[in-house]
Amino acid sequence: MLFRAVTMKDETMKADSKGIKRLPRVTLSGRIAEEIREAVLSGAFPLGSQLNEMELAEKFGVSRGPVREAMQRLIQEGLLHSEPHRGVFVPELTDTDLSDVYYVREAIEGAAVQRIMARQDRKDIHLALMKIAKQMEKTVAQGSWMQVADIDLAFHRELVESAGSFRLSRMYATVQAETKLCMHMLMGGYRSSKALVEEHELLANLIAGDDVAATLRELSRHFGDPIRILRKANAVRQGSEAA
Amino acid sequence: MLFRAVTMKDETMKADSKGIKRLPRVTLSGRIAEEIREAVLSGAFPLGSQLNEMELAEKFGVSRGPVREAMQRLIQEGLLHSEPHRGVFVPELTDTDLSDVYYVREAIEGAAVQRIMARQDRKDIHLALMKIAKQMEKTVAQGSWMQVADIDLAFHRELVESAGSFRLSRMYATVQAETKLCMHMLMGGYRSSKALVEEHELLANLIAGDDVAATLRELSRHFGDPIRILRKANAVRQGSEAA
DNA sequence: GATTTTATGATTGTTGACAATCATACAACT
DNA sequence: AGTTGTATGATTGTCAACAATCATAAAATC
Numbered sequence A, B: 001m002l003f004r005a006v007t008m009k010d011e012t013m014k015a016d017s018k019g020i021k022r023l024p025r026v027t028l029s030g031r032i033a034e035e036i037r038e039a040v041l042s043g044a045f046p047l048g049s050q051l052n053e054m055e056l057a058e059k060f061g062v063s064r065g066p067v068r069e070a071m072q073r074l075i076q077e078g079l080l081h082s083e084p085h086r087g088v089f090v091p092e093l094t095d096t097d098l099s100d101v102y103y104v105r106e107a108i109e110g111a112a113v114q115r116i117m118a119r120q121d122r123k124d125i126h127l128a129l130m131k132i133a134k135q136m137e138k139t140v141a142q143g144s145w146m147q148v149a150d151i152d153l154a155f156h157r158e159l160v161e162s163a164g165s166f167r168l169s170r171m172y173a174t175v176q177a178e179t180k181l182c183m184h185m186l187m188g189g190y191r192s193s194k195a196l197v198e199e200h201e202l203l204a205n206l207i208a209g210d211d212v213a214a215t216l217r218e219l220s221r222h223f224g225d226p227i228r229i230l231r232k233a234n235a236v237r238q239g240s241e242a243a
Numbered sequence C: 001g002a003t004t005t006t007a008t009g010a011t012t013g014t015t016g017a018c019a020a021t022c023a024t025a026c027a028a029c030t
Numbered sequence D: 001a002g003t004t005g006t007a008t009g010a011t012t013g014t015c016a017a018c019a020a021t022c023a024t025a026a027a028a029t030c
Helices: A028-041 A053-060 A064-077 A095-117 A123-142 A145-162 A166-189 A194-208 A212-223 A226-242 B028-041 B053-060 B064-077 B095-117 B123-142 B145-162 B166-189 B194-208 B212-223 B226-242
Strands: A081-083 A087-089 B081-083 B087-089
Touching (some): A028 A166, A095 A145, A145 A194, A166 B095, A194 A212, B028 B053, B028 B064, B064 B081, B095 B212, B095 B226, B123 B145, B145 B166, B194 B212
16 A cells, blocks of 8 residues: 555664653554655656545545645645646646756755865865765666665755754755656666766765866756756657657 | 735636637636745745645635645745644744755856857847846835845746756745845844946856856856854844844 | 642544535437 | 536535544552
8 A cells, every 4th residue: 555544653763861752753544654755765756747636645544635635745845736726736847947956956956065175174075975976886786766866865965964954954955856756757868877976976075176167067067958868868768659 | 914815717728729718727726825935925824834725724714625735835844834734934043954955056057057058149048137236226125125136036037947857946936935034033134226237237148158167157156155144134133122 | 839630621633424516317309 | 419407426624523542630559
């Protein structure tokens, strides 16, 4: 089953120094928003498909109210798209969207790079990024492209979070979610290869170095041209459908 | 009265080529979200204050459901802050928040500047920005600092929207809302002067020019150090309270 | 008087029902 | 056959009531 029934058991309770646990401070709508978010990002709902609030409520074992509230959150975030009186949909992403997502990613990551590289000590971020790159290397050898993509995203998320800006990270979370949706479009075009690992290692090393301009140029190169990648992916897919 | 009762009359209906108007496609919750948003941004709710959903529902003449949905939107946007079971609050912005808002503004506007300046023809954006600067000049002479601040924000919004990225503009709308909240903190520190107008004119001219690096430097200079401005404002305010 | 316990009122969170809107199927008309 | 009108069912939007939680005041205890 796609969804688990939502209960209020909070598995992340932390104990304070006296062994007393904090009580859960999450609403049903918050939990549901997370569940739906993960389902959308995992590709469980095809692009363009409608989310039926009655079905979701039944599946979660709750009333429609919290489901509606959860969806309002995701709509505002940009992950879902509402058409009043007609329903809530997973957006269909166009070429324009794809370009836009990558443009904005680059803007955010560029800002992060500049802030990080203005610091004297970059050992920690270098270490963290190289560690993720090593993980990617292992997964390229024996995992699926989706797993590699997830590590790729983790690398970039680490980079942005290292900038230490709450708002930059929040914006990036949304953009990464949209990136993940885009990846379902790019499926055949995602380059899961040793060269990809090397690109990430190069980025990590440049960030540890002193040439900001070169780092930003490499970041831009790293993103490539998503539209061309998509076209290539479509060509490959059409080629195999015709055969 | 702070709020008007919300009806479904859509004042922005557009006529198609046959004079046939589109029907309204906005829900109560959407309208309410806008009303609350404007109220918060106008300073009607002090920073840190609680929004009471029962009172709001009564004032709008609707049930609590749409009010809750509206608030979920604004919470997700970052304009309001929810504490489960305790209520929804206008955030209290700290020095850290102030710095963060301005950092992120600069990141977004910097990206917009770079994209705009990669274009050959910049006459339109130059014209639009100079027009807003001229408006600011008039308002400096005879308006309130709040009005000047609004024009200032319009200048920057024009700049970002000229980049033509849906997502950049969406992110910037949120950041501008937070900027507006910050401005209530900066009240006495907002420099409503002829020099401010000149700074904007300079930015417009640099954008029309060819030196990207110089433009980005001026943009950074233009934002100044918000913390120092806040401290100065607080000092001025404390000075007049002691007298 | 200080601290703990209990009661109360206010507010938030959720539910289920009713109202409104839309999409589709079917019937009637040209 | 094509178009228009009507009915029906599905889904979304809103409402009012109940449940749950919190903050505060009052009472009890030390």
